[in-house]
Amino acid sequence: MPEVHSEQLLAEVAALPALPGVYRYFDADGGVLYVGKARNLKKRVSSYFQKNHGGTRIGHMIGKIVRMETTVVRSEAEALLLENNLIKTLNPRYNILFRDDKSYPYLKIAGTERPAATGAAPGPSAFPRVAYYRGAVDRKHRYFGPYPSAWAVKESIQLLQKVFRLRTCEDTVFANRTRPCLLYQIKRCSGPCVNLIAPQDYQHDVDNAEAFLRGDTQQVLATLETRMMKHAENLEFEQAAELRNQMGALSKVLHQQSVETISDKDVDILAVKVHGGKACVNLAMVRGGRHLGDRPYFPSHIEDGAALQQFDSNADDDAPADASTPVEVQVLEAFIAQHYIGVPVPPALITSEPVGRELIEALSLQSGVRIAAVHNPREQRRLWLEMAQKNADIQLARLLAEEGSQQARTRALVEALDLSPDDLEGFRIECFDISHTAGESTQASCVVFHHHKMQNSEYRRYNIDGITPGDDYAAMRQVLMRRYSKLAEAGRDPPDATPPRGAGGSAGRLPDLVLVDGGKGQVSMAREVFANLGLDLTVIVGVEKGEGRKVGLEELVFADGREKVYLGRDSAALMLVAQIRDEAHRFAITGMRARRAKVRVGGSQLEDIPGIGAKKRARLLQRFGGVRGVASAGVDDIASVEGISRELAEEIYRALH
Incomplete structure (x- = not known):
């Protein structure tokens, strides 16, 4: 790993002001490595480049830095808020990250007209x-x-x-x-x-x-x-x-x-548990004096992020030489800072670990409400915290058990198929399924299994057109050609090169395993496509229904001529195959139904109207039961739909008449 940085980067570091601010490190591909804040930018950033960090996590990250950006702010509180806004939007590789989940449900009381006496x-x-x-x-x-x-x-x-x-x-x-x-x-x-x-x-x-x-x-x-x-x-x-x-x-x-003796009306209870390189923050909510339940959150990049945060803390002027912040505190502070961006903050937070005063002051500044954080609560608050801590323990234990089980399933499948991936952690499976109703609205789905779990963000749907309705083989040919043709072209340069296999089919690499839902017919079609593209036939495996189409009796069919394999009803490998196959089936069916419903209700008529997006179209169709209902509604009725202005309602009325 090179430790040498460009003269331009070092000059930028030397020219930094001794003011509070936020800094971002980028790698050669433009990816964000780390986002940090500092009360003194010059001192904090310089500390990264003045020492030899060897083969530590910090050293690995510093060796990848090729570019830096900084933003000067007025105070440390502003720096903290900006830092966590950037963390949420940029997803840096070396920060503790929590999934951006802002879609919280609310209870709405709709209607503002007060009753009139006459x-x-x-x-x-x-x-x-x-x-x-x-x-x-x-x-x-x-x-x-x-x-x-x-x-x-x-x-x-x-x-x-x-x-x-x-x-x-x-x-x-x-x-x-x-x-x-x-x-x-x-x-x-x-x-x-x-x-x-x-x-x-x-x-x-x-x-x-x-x-x-x-x-x-x-x-x-x-x-x-x-x-x-x-x-x-x-x-x-x-x-x-x-x-x-x-x-x-x-x-x-x-x-x-049991609320008659409780004085707290709006409180959030936060408990953190760290074990086995994983962490869980359990958030319990009390609103209007009622305990509404809780929700677990699992961060990523814990070890890297904790190491970098600890380095930042030790770089402060007033930090003791042997200062060490527990990982639990770092995880909890990262959650609080990231979670409450754009989310209402209750006036009281009850925490299982002590959190920094600067963080709470920054939240108060952002929300405009004086917030108090209590670490050692009493009476009812202590009961709430103990409940949250117990739930954090349970949720983390469940996560570790599930991940261990998934790793065992991945290993069992690799062994059952006699595969030899370079990295079991990076073992990648892509599975395809075709769905339609009597040939109508045919869709193909591709789901991805990677890092021992389903990767929802990499799922893809393909609308299948230009085939005989109900021809599943032609649909399979089309989706595989569309999925892998560019990969094959990239593999022909140079002509004798073999397409690389491993992680990241979307990144231009062939997956370790391609599952197709079907028997010999579907596998033959997949073999034909791969042969035409010059791709490896050994990665193709079909999942054939067993006798009576019973679950647990499935057999695996290979494109390279090997005999069919029955893994056994209780096989961990078969459980993984069935899990991936069922997910592909679910994903294909939901897409097909949505497309079919769109065609039948005539949603495309609304799509053609300027200013009507997916959300407004869905609200209109839900309110009036379809395009016919919208067409029969008056301008006033259309304008009463949330998000529809009077002008837009008139435009909709004209377009449908």
Whole structure:
């Protein structure tokens, strides 16, 4: 590994200012190696190039640096925020990385129109609906969350239906009801669609539901009791009984949730566990005083990132010579810094490890809310933290067990097929499947297994055209030609070169194994394609259904003439083959169904309208049940769909008429 850097790079390092900022290192291919922050850019960056780091992780990274970029900021807090924004967008190879998962679900109460005392009959917006929502929030509706899972949102919606009987139906359904639905019959809705509740009374329920979600449960009970007593004094016993039942349902929910003695309303509990070179951060959420559940996160690049972060910490002026930050703290701080970018931060964080004061101050600066982090909690908070720690232990143990199992399956398959890959870790499998309905909307799928797991980001779908409907062999020929023809052309230069095998079919290298879902017919077609392209036939293996098409009786068919192999019902190798084959089948079917649905509902008519993207098209089709429904809707109805302006609604109406 070369330790010599260009004079230009060293000159840039020498010219750096002694100011706070963020630096980025790049390799010869332009890939981002590392993103770091510094209170003194000159001192921090110079420390990388002034020492001989030998064969350490830091030395390996420094030897690859060919270019550097820096950004000067006003404070260390700004540097920390910028650093983690860049980490999330650039995915550097030597930083601790958490998957960018911002698609948290929310509970939405839609509708902003307040009920009027007089006037025309109220529309759907006068009776706000409660709904599951995932996406960017706006000011037109009220949002509660985020929630750790879709299940937590749906459970909360069920609670609101039981206690406050809010509607969940779409506005188009609401507007066309002539009699109450089943939810009214089972006392999960108050029937506003057919005027079985006055808008003012329904709004009381909405206000109480919002207060309940904020955690103001005692206020809700007091309000209900006051209204109940007022109805009783007016001899309106039926209405009083309804409120009494509502109070009873709410009290039951509060007892089940065990929230009556909890003062915390919005809290995040964070527990970290590191073992066996892997880590898990378990995030538990408390919103409105209710524990909503938790979610595990598994970072990558732990060892490299921890080594670089430790080096950065030791390079600070005020750091002791033997300063050593535990890996658990580094992982937890990396999670907090990356996770809360663009996500609402609750006022209290409970952590299993102490985190830096500068990090919490930076979060407070970003969110505009004073945030407190507690490391040694007491009472209820301690119970929450212990629960989160236990879940982190369980999730990490599950991950390690699954990875060990997957490695064993990979090894078993390699041995069963008598393969000899250069690197078991880089062993790559690509699997193909064809899916259609009576020849309609034929699609081929390619899924990728690499590093002992399925690589979703490398999956590909291929629309198959120009073949006889239902001809699976022609479809297989087409997808294999499209997948590997460029690879074959690259392998012919020089003419006698053998295409390299190993990792990364998308990077121009032949996979170690090509699975096709089918028997001799499909394998013969794959052999013909590979022979025409001059590729290695030994990598082709067909997965043939066994007797009666029963799972566990599959046989492997080879393109190079070897006898068929039955691995055995309990074989780890067969389990891996079946896992990959089933994933290819699932991926092909979902793509085929989406394409078929698009053709049948005429979604392409909407695609041709400027300003209509995938999300807006999906909202329109979901609201009106297809293009015919959109065409029969008026401009006002179309404009009521989220994201559709009045001008765009008029354009849609003109295009469909």
